[in-house]
Amino acid sequence: MKKLIALALLLSVAAFAGDKKDQQKMDMSHPGHAMISVPTVQCDNCVKTITAAVKKVDGVESIKIDLDKKVAHVNFDPKKVKLVAIEKAIAASGYDANNVKRNKKAHDALPQCCRSK
Ligand SMILES: [Cu+2]
Numbered sequence: 863m864k865k866l867i868a869l870a871l872l873l874s875v876a877a878f879a880g881d882k883k884d885q886q887k888m889d890m891s892h893p894g895h896a897m898i899s900v901p902t903v904q905c906d907n908c909v910k911t912i913t914a915a916v917k918k919v920d921g922v923e924s925i926k927i928d929l930d931k932k933v934a935h936v937n938f939d940p941k942k943v944k945l946v947a948i949e950k951a952i953a954a955s956g957y958d959a960n961n962v963k964r965n966k967k968a969h970d971a972l973p974q975c976c977r978s979k
Pocket residue numbers: 903904905906907908909975976977
């Protein structure tokens with residue numbers, strides 16, 4: 863019987879800990895996550911250019927670009943910024959982002975190696 867009570871106690875503590883964890887998650891700034899296709903990214907320099915541009919957007923929390931898959935993983939606060947604003951920031955830096963076409967002037971100003979062939 864004692865064992866049973868101890869087990870029940872343990873279970874309720876575990877459940878409580880789980881609740882607390884969920885709450886902590888929800889107390890974060892409700893980050894959204896987006897995978898943005900960046901088909902014209904080619905090298906580390908492209909990654910740097912796009913990363914810098916996206917980090918300047920208010921509401922963006924983090925960005926990680928997968929160079930092999932040509933996808934940008936962006937965490938952002940959907941209350942502060944919409945996905946299209948992030949796509950536009952990438953386009954303004956000279957790269958296509960999902961359906962948003964790159965700014966030609968910005969693209970033409972990129973280093974030779976980073977321009978689309
Ligand atoms: Cu490049």
